[in-house]
Amino acid sequence: MKKQTIRPYLTAFRIRALLETQYRGAALGGVITQAFFGLVLAYLYTALYAGGDPAGLRDTVTYVWLQQMFFRVLMTSDSELQNQIMTGSLAYTLCRPVDQHAYWVCRDLAAQWVGALMRMVPMIALQFILPLEVRMALPESPAAFLQFLLSLSLGVACVAQIHTVTSAITMKTLDSRGFSGMISLLMMILAGNIIPLTLFPETVQALLRYQPFAQALDAPIRMYQHAQGTAEFSISLAAQLAWLAVLTAGGRALWRQHLRSITVQGG
Amino acid sequence: MRYLYHAMRMQLKCAAQYRASFLMQSIAQCVMVGGDLLAVTVLMNRFRGLGHWSAEEILFFFGVMQLTFALCECFGRGISNFSYYIGGGEFDAMLLRPQPLLVQMIGNRLDARRLGGMLVGGAALAMACLRLRLHWTAGKALLLALASLGSFFLILGLFLIEATVSFFSVKSIEMVNVLTYGGRQACQYPVDIYPRPLRLLFTWVAPFALCMHLPVSVILDKPLMDVPIWQVYAAPLAGFAFFAVMALVWRRVGVTHYRSTGS
């Protein structure tokens, strides 16, 4: 019984993952773009740090590269869902006997993970040919790396849930362009993609670290750079788990409400 | 010319039909450039300057770049979104009109929402000017105008590369985006902070250094290069040259390819 109910979601994951491997051109384009941005930013920070204390430079460069490497994770990835919302054909998928919210989350997770892995390999290879001063550093220790992996999986799950919340809002407003543009910008800034969150003033940082977008990449990257003690690590994981729970519950509620209104209005 | 003016007015009329949506999207543009402004402000707050450039000077560079880029997106949308026209058959319609193709591309798509971006860019520029207490002369004002105009055409030229590529493959657009958005990102800071290969790239291939950074550095009284002043005035011409070359490539390679393979 249990096995039967989970199968459609596994299949959704598998199919979307396979589809993602077909987008090799997009992946190559992404790698070139992200590599260029990473390089420019790395040199920008080299120049910025050259003015004063160079202590944090290595960390910042590493932060930049990890952000670029996992950029795919942040992108609102399932254009299929956007299309279905805008054209209204989402109503048809309601006929399928699956949990809509979970179904689309599985697809999103597949796209994020496979897309990120596809881009990661060439980005890591690139590190070997870069000049030393703009190369990213290895994780501080095996423990730091393990913490990073654990936190990253939670982070990716958080982003998938953020996507469902934003798509729920798109369902309501039906204006995807202005809104999703703003959301993705907000995401880039607050996730630390445009500038590392570690560079914000200390006072703001306390707040920035615990907002939902920071759970995606900022939290794992901090662990990659410095293995955290039990207390700090627990707080960090707790924050991620808490956001994951809140976003999931909120997303599900919004979806349920919207899907019900579709069935009531008849599309 | 009369056609171009009339066509643009028509675009504004169309946009005015959807006032609320237009307003929303203009604000979105404001916020987007505002995000970049925030990033620069945070960095300058943390580091107090970049190389031998002060925070205000960096803001000046930023303002010139954002203002020019928003202008390009406003007038050059027909070029930067060219891949849609090929897919949607609009390019066929352009081929059926007795006006130059590039003029039609510019005239058919005026994107007034970019006013939001221009406002933020302009505000950054104005703020930098105020804080710097620049000593303005007619020559400097002319230099600023030349720098903007030269960079304007340079960026349109970059858009044209994307447009040319979209004749061959719509999918590889993402790869070419690096030219435009990467160029904007990298060159909103003066080119001398970068190592030699990037400096060469932005001086001789996509000459942001010549069109924008050199004249602006002279306005700020910190010349990037030790060259006679007339060369500073002439440098933005590189942008026009870049545009001319790319327009030729677009025509000879792109349009010719389209007509021989069709769609």
Added chain:
Amino acid sequence: MAFLEAERLSKTYVRRLKPTSGGPSRLWRRDTQRIFALQDVSFSVEKGELVGILGPNGAGKSTVVKLLTGILTPTEGVCHVDGRIPWQERREHVRHLGVVFGQRTQLWWDVPILDSFELLRDVYNLEPAAWKRRLDEMTDALDLGGFLRTPLRQLSLGQRMRAELCGSLLHEPALLFLDEPTIGLDAVSKLKLRSFLREENAARGTTILLTTHDMEDMLALCRRVLVLGHGRLLYDGALDALLRRYDTVHVLRCAYEGPCDLSGLPQGVALERDGDSYVLSFAPAEVETGKVLSWVLACGRLREMTLKEQNVDQLIARMYQEMSL
């Protein structure tokens, strides 16, 4: 040289195939396939002619139109329109060219159509006075007066098509292409459109090339047709001759009140009994329809009668079938 002359036009596309099998090499291998969209098509059209282009979907109709309008260049062959090669002198060529696509608008969606016409004045560099005169004339002929200041998106399909026609004729083109102009229109709009096109053709000598799937359009407008199939020109000649060739059987069904005398059946007519009515079938090319009718009337007191002509669409379907399209 004729007004429009196409000589051995051919157009080949190379299509890239996504390799589906073949080990790791499929990541970089490119398989290609040549597609012959048009092969060796030659014809000529005199000034003032009204010519229909027929053919099933994918036969090469739109390729011909794109070549003649200069949107595409042929792989081989050449064509001249009014002495010009379309793809070499694009701007001069299109200045004298009008095109209407039934499924795509060339006017601006969100503004009153008058604004669109004003912009077209500048697009074609027309003298304001001449433009005004022409616009008034077209407004009368196409009955646009009531909605010149209405945005295109608020117009009905029929109004929209009339506006499109006006837009494509403002610059008084010598050659007009119509691609499915009556698609989706109601019967009244179709009739109006046809009569307008006939008048435009008669009054100005505008050469018109028409592609359509609507046989009524063809019958009403074109005496000459080109039939394309698989990229080849299969027929070039009179429309009625083409129809006669495939027009085989008429079926007449009749029933009588009281007795009837069925002797003296005309030669070439087959007679069958179906319940209390009679079914006669004959080929109109061999037997005059009038002769059959008068015979039927003479037979007795007619209660009811129907004459079924084979419908033109069926004819065309048969023609495509026989040409193995």
